[in-house]
Amino acid sequence: xxxxxxxxxxxxxxxxxxxxxxxxxxxxxxxxxxxxxxxxxxxxxxxxxxxxxxxxxxxxxxxxxxxxxxxxxxxxxxxxxxxxxxxxxxxxxxxxxxxxxxxxxxxxxxxxxxxxxxxxxxxxxxxxxxxxxxxxxxxxxxxxxxxxxxxxxxxxxxxxxxxxxxxxxxxxxxxxxxxxxxxxxxxxxxxxxxxxxxxxxxxxxxxxxxxxxxxxxxxxxxxxxxxxxxxxxxxxxxxxxxxxxxxxxxxxxxxxxxxxxxxxxxxxxxxxxxxxxxxxxxxxxxxxxxxxxxxxxxxxxxxxxxxxxxxxxxxxxxxxxxxxxxxxxxxxxxxxxxxxxxxxxxxxxxxxxxxxxxxxxxxxxxxxx
Amino acid sequence: xxxxxxxxxxxxxxxxxxxxxxxxxxxxxxxxxxxxxxxxxxxxxxxxxxxxxxxxxxxxxxxxxxxxxxxxxxxxxxxxxxxxxxxxx
Numbered sequence: 001x002x003x004x005x006x007x008x009x010x011x012x013x014x015x016x017x018x019x020x021x022x023x024x025x026x027x028x029x030x031x032x033x034x035x036x037x038x039x040x041x042x043x044x045x046x047x048x049x050x051x052x053x054x055x056x057x058x059x060x061x062x063x064x065x066x067x068x069x070x071x072x073x074x075x076x077x078x079x080x081x082x083x084x085x086x087x088x089x090x091x092x093x094x095x096x097x098x099x100x101x102x103x104x105x106x107x108x109x110x111x112x113x114x115x116x117x118x119x120x121x122x123x124x125x126x127x128x129x130x131x132x133x134x135x136x137x138x139x140x141x142x143x144x145x146x147x148x149x150x151x152x153x154x155x156x157x158x159x160x161x162x163x164x165x166x167x168x169x170x171x172x173x174x175x176x177x178x179x180x181x182x183x184x185x186x187x188x189x190x191x192x193x194x195x196x197x198x199x200x201x202x203x204x205x206x207x208x209x210x211x212x213x214x215x216x217x218x219x220x221x222x223x224x225x226x227x228x229x230x231x232x233x234x235x236x237x238x239x240x241x242x243x244x245x246x247x248x249x250x251x252x253x254x255x256x257x258x259x260x261x262x263x264x265x266x267x268x269x270x271x272x273x274x275x276x277x278x279x280x281x282x283x284x285x286x287x288x289x290x291x292x293x294x295x296x297x298x299x300x301x302x303x304x305x306x307x308x309x310x311x312x313x314x315x316x317x318x319x320x321x322x323x324x325x326x327x328x329x330x331x332x333x334x335x336x337x338x339x340x341x342x343x344x345x346x347x348x349x350x351x352x353x354x355x356x357x358x359x360x361x362x363x364x365x366x367x368x369x
Numbered sequence: 370x371x372x373x374x375x376x377x378x379x380x381x382x383x384x385x386x387x388x389x390x391x392x393x394x395x396x397x398x399x400x401x402x403x404x405x406x407x408x409x410x411x412x413x414x415x416x417x418x419x420x421x422x423x424x425x426x427x428x429x430x431x432x433x434x435x436x437x438x439x440x441x442x443x444x445x446x447x448x449x450x451x452x453x454x455x456x457x458x
Contacts, residue, residue, distance in 0.1 A: 054382065054412070055423060056378075056421065056423040056424060056453040056454070057379065057382060057412040057413075057421065057424075057453075058411060058412060058415065058421055060382075060411070073408065076411065078416035079416055079417075081417050098417075099415045099416055099417065100415075100416060
């Protein structure tokens with residue numbers, strides 16, 4: 001059960017702590033004024049990693065081994081040097097730089113792989129570190145894969161890897177999800193990759209590309225830790241679920257108020273229980289009818305409950321990004337933060353929500369620590 | 370000897386007081402500064418050694434022409450200034 005929440009925002013990393021039953025409060029800020037794009041808490045050794053996006057000065061990574069008392073700047077991934085004169089363009093002819101723009105996710109290796117970290121980046125990079133983030137190597141097999149050149153930017157100018165799932169049964173089996181560029185699996189620790197998007201569809205693509213792997217825009221992908229054959233994806237096109245270890249996906253339709261959204265989390269023990277934050281899709285990207293709600297299914301997506309107790313139910317335009325919904329290890333405590341600086345916490349699986357903050361900078365990510 | 374100075378905004382993130390450097394080009398001069406402050410390199414240059422897109426380097430008040438190889442010559446008593454490329458309002 002986690003009593004601490006880290007909120008990564010456009011202007012700093014904010015820390016909140018539980019004060020007692022149903023009572024949480026902000027207590028500290030790190031990197032005030034800097035753009036903290038995400039924070040990762042390593043469950044193996046307790047280290048915290050904060051990714052900063054300085055804009056002018058580039059993306060940086062800081063690590064704390066004492067829960068935020070002190071931080072040290074560590075290494076960042078480097079993209080390979082392109083061949084002389086090479087200008088890479090995406091599917092639409094837009095230039096894709098071969099340089100680190102931003103960290104988009106950090107994920108741990110297995111407990112048997114101490115120090116092994118995975119990083120997904122913009123543009124379209126997957127990196128790994130074997131020394132707790134001090135140095136990084138690109139997974140060049142994925143970068144050099146011809147299909148990678150069909151990936152495209154969506155909300156961001158360049159495509160990016162935002163979800164990395166390491167199979168708890170086999171650390172050589174890693175699955176990544178790309179916005180926008182599909183779901184890709186390696187079973188040999190990154191030597192080879194195959195697309196795993198069977199059953200997904202992309203209504204927004206030209207008709208002949210609706211089922212193409214690279215057309216798929218999974219916004220967020222999670223794997224149930226206790227039942228790792230079960231996966232959930234909040235896709236641009238809706239909600240998809242796999243029960244055969246990402247070999248195929250089933251679309252879940254008729255979800256009110258919307259099948260669109262960015263984040264998804266799955267219960268750590270119950271693969272049928274997952275949470276989503278619905279929104280109006282595409283060019284609007286706001287809560288339906290100005291009401292902030294969370295959708296929860298407990299039966300594998302057959303039915304959903306729309307949870308709203310304690311959340312604003314009018315004139316609210318909070319959008320929740322893909323990493324801005326988190327669940328603690330018990331599956332009871334949830335938190336989410338919005339682009340308008342609100343953060344809500346639930347201690348009972350989403351039945352009731354309390355407001356932690358209403359005036360923070362735009363929230364990129366929340367993480368139980 | 371040329372002298373290189375860095376924007377105050379950069380000094381918030383990484384130590385980089387003004388320093389005298391021995392260098393005939395911008396590249397040589399910045400490398401001499403990075404030798405004194407190794408962390409500074411990644412804040413000014415990208416992973417391929419080019420000037421970051423939103424950074425600017427002036428030599429005696431003139432923006433450098435070669436942002437990639439940093440081959441602009443540096444006179445003996447030049448003042449090199451490294452700052453963020455200001456844009457917008």
